[in-house]
Amino acid sequence: xxxxxxxxxxxxxxLPLKAKWRRDWQMVLLxxxxxxxxxxxFYLPVLGNVVAFQDFQPYLGIMHSEWNGLQNFVNLYGNPDxxxxxxxxxxxxxxxxxxxxxxxxxxxxxxxxxxxxRIRRWFQTIAYLPHFLSWVLVVTLFQQSLGGAGFVxxxxxxxxxxxxxxxxxxxxxxLLVVAQLIWKDAGWAMIIFLAALTTVDxxxxxxxxxDGAGRWRRLWHITLPSLRTVIVLxxxxxxxxxxxxxxxxxxxxxxxxxxxxxxxxxxxxxxxxVVGGDWxxxxxxxxxxxxxxxxxxxxxNALAHRLGEPGIFQKRGAS
Amino acid sequence: MRPVWKENPSxxxxxxxxxxLGGFALVIVIPILVVVSTSLASDxxxxxxxxxxxxxxxxxxxxxxxxxxxxxxxxxxxxxxxVTVVGTAIALxxxxxxxxxxxxxxxxxxxxxxxxxxxxxxxxxIIPMFLVVKQFGLLDSLWSLILPGALGAFNFVxxxxxxxxxxxxxxxxxxxxxxxxxxxxRQIIMPLSKAVIAVVGLxxxxxxxxxxxxxxxxxxxxxxxxxQVILRTYVLQGKSLSADQLxxxxxPQPQSLQMAVVVVALVPIALVYPFLQRHFTKGVITGAVKx
Numbered sequence: 001x002x003x004x005x006x007x008x009x010x011x012x013x014x015l016p017l018k019a020k021w022r023r024d025w026q027m028v029l030l031x032x033x034x035x036x037x038x039x040x041x042f043y044l045p046v047l048g049n050v051v052a053f054q055d056f057q058p059y060l061g062i063m064h065s066e067w068n069g070l071q072n073f074v075n076l077y078g079n080p081d082x083x084x085x086x087x088x089x090x091x092x093x094x095x096x097x098x099x100x101x102x103x104x105x106x107x108x109x110x111x112x113x114x115x116x117x118r119i120r121r122w123f124q125t126i127a128y129l130p131h132f133l134s135w136v137l138v139v140t141l142f143q144q145s146l147g148g149a150g151f152v153x154x155x156x157x158x159x160x161x162x163x164x165x166x167x168x169x170x171x172x173x174x175l176l177v178v179a180q181l182i183w184k185d186a187g188w189a190m191i192i193f194l195a196a197l198t199t200v201d202x203x204x205x206x207x208x209x210x211d212g213a214g215r216w217r218r219l220w221h222i223t224l225p226s227l228r229t230v231i232v233l234x235x236x237x238x239x240x241x242x243x244x245x246x247x248x249x250x251x252x253x254x255x256x257x258x259x260x261x262x263x264x265x266x267x268x269x270x271x272x273x274v275v276g277g278d279w280x281x282x283x284x285x286x287x288x289x290x291x292x293x294x295x296x297x298x299x300x301n302a303l304a305h306r307l308g309e310p311g312i313f314q315k316r317g318a319s
Numbered sequence: 320m321r322p323v324w325k326e327n328p329s330x331x332x333x334x335x336x337x338x339x340l341g342g343f344a345l346v347i348v349i350p351i352l353v354v355v356s357t358s359l360a361s362d363x364x365x366x367x368x369x370x371x372x373x374x375x376x377x378x379x380x381x382x383x384x385x386x387x388x389x390x391x392x393x394x395x396x397x398x399x400x401x402v403t404v405v406g407t408a409i410a411l412x413x414x415x416x417x418x419x420x421x422x423x424x425x426x427x428x429x430x431x432x433x434x435x436x437x438x439x440x441x442x443x444x445i446i447p448m449f450l451v452v453k454q455f456g457l458l459d460s461l462w463s464l465i466l467p468g469a470l471g472a473f474n475f476v477x478x479x480x481x482x483x484x485x486x487x488x489x490x491x492x493x494x495x496x497x498x499x500x501x502x503x504x505r506q507i508i509m510p511l512s513k514a515v516i517a518v519v520g521l522x523x524x525x526x527x528x529x530x531x532x533x534x535x536x537x538x539x540x541x542x543x544x545x546x547q548v549i550l551r552t553y554v555l556q557g558k559s560l561s562a563d564q565l566x567x568x569x570x571p572q573p574q575s576l577q578m579a580v581v582v583v584a585l586v587p588i589a590l591v592y593p594f595l596q597r598h599f600t601k602g603v604i605t606g607a608v609k610x
Contacts, residue, residue, distance in 0.1 A: 030500070255556070
């Protein structure tokens with residue numbers, strides 16, 4: 001990386017603007033499509049969040065709709081559906097964090113300890129695959145396997161047992177959601193831990209083994225500390241994302257388990273705004289979610305710094 | 320690479336590992352196998368098995384012939400292929416150009432980089448996004464599926480990190496030989512980064528092929544629905560595809576027809592996946608954990 005910087009570009013960084021332009025105009029040209037895209041499909045929509053402070057009427061548009069200050073947020077505050085959505089979001093995020101997060105770490109530890117490279121490759125090939133399937137497909141596969149007329153219940157019925165309503169029971173819905181998430185993404189999430197494990201200095205293990213440390217001691221005192229930075233990093237990202245529990249997964253299953261269990265902030269925004277036509281409430285809920293999410297990410301990262309971990313922003317800055 | 324002290328793994332641990340990993344793999348493979356088998360099963364297989372077939376004894380392609388004979392599903396496949404191919408091409412072009420331009424210290428490089436990284440921190444929200452797409456007149460147009468997905472910050476970071484690691488001397492000597500930045504990008508950077516570009520291309524392609532929510536949000540016109548929306552409507556929600564929507568008669572068993580839709584959504588990914596799989600780790604790690 002340092003090598004890349006030592007070109008004439010950096011040496012001559014004191015040039016006047018005109019000379020820089022003559023030198024870099026092609027690079028600037030290369031940036032234009034990307035910048036236009038960012039302006040049109042990120043920064044413009046970010047500004048569009050002002051409708052959260054308006055009584056937005058589609059036929060009047062943003063320019064002519066009336067401002068109503070914080071009224072939309074006050075309305076949200078008094079809307080029990082919003083609180084249900086928030087509660088569901090936090091509950092589901094908590095269950096996901098607790099039950100999903102350790103699985104890839106465990107899988108990575110087992111895979112890393114495999115002696116046969118062939119089995120290892122086979123397992124990785126199979127485990128990565130579901131990450132590339134869409135949520136529609138994953139939910140469909142669950143439906144076909146565990147649904148009322150699905151494969152498993154077919155077997156149960158043939159065995160003379162009562163079918164189990166895996167897919168429609170609102171009480172067990174959080175568990176179903178985590179099961180789907182593990183099925184889809186645990187194998188993929190394992191990649192990063194596997195990569196981190198390959199960077200562990202083997203001589204540490206040898207030294208520990210020579211000193212008589214057994215399997216578990218080496219796991220506890222060498223392997224896990226080596227993973228700590230990555231674990232903290234992913235935990236921060238997860239916390240920053242805690243309010244986005246996974247939109248498609250819930251919108252797809254909201255009909256079968258009911259909004260009582262499957263309404264989350266994102267689906268609330270969609271049904272209130274796009275479906276219900278209450279654009280301003282939807283935008284207010286969405287904006288609140290975005291801001292709180294960014295603050296959580298910031299806070300978690302600051303906490304990680306305080307604990308002496310590199311976190312995320314520092315890393316990016318250093319790149 | 321195993322550490323060199325080489326202990327003999329105890330049979331107890333071996334058994335636990337085998338059960339955990341084998342179980343995980345089976346849970347992934349069996350539903351996919353059942354779906355593929357059922358889509359290939361004949362009507363008699365399905366009736367005999369009472370719905371699902373683990374292995375078709377009289378395989379037939381009837382369900383697929385019906386799907387590809389045109390009508391709603393045939394169009395949906397064309398839509399998905401179009402969105403995926405055009406979307407991936409545009410997204411790669413935009414991302415590669417931007418990642419290269421910001422990978423060297425150049426005029427405006429820093430602020431543009433920050434512009435991209437900020438998108439990782441904050442999401443604009445569904446409603447403003449919808450209003451913007453509507454304002455641009457993209458509702459009910461396939462461009463509404465393509466354009467908003469044309470730059471993924473994660474893919475950008477992966478490419479940029481890789482480009483930054485191309486030795487500066489290489490570019491310097493090319494520049495002395497009179498190569499322009501365009502030439503350097505095309506003839507040095509891109510050939511050197513083929514594997515990473517392929518992986519990022521796969522990530523984009525998968526994103527476009529899997530696009531469901533954007534389609535639900537922006538497309539009312541059923542003739543423009545991609546495969547994923549068809550999958551949701553006719554398989555997950557259980558609406559049945561009628562003969563005039565499919566354009567043929569007689570229809571095969573609804574079960575095998577539905578599973579064929581599932582397989583159509585699945586196959587393109589299963590096809591490209593094995594070729595790119597060995598590059599994943601490299602691609603993901605350049606983007607995520609550095610050093």
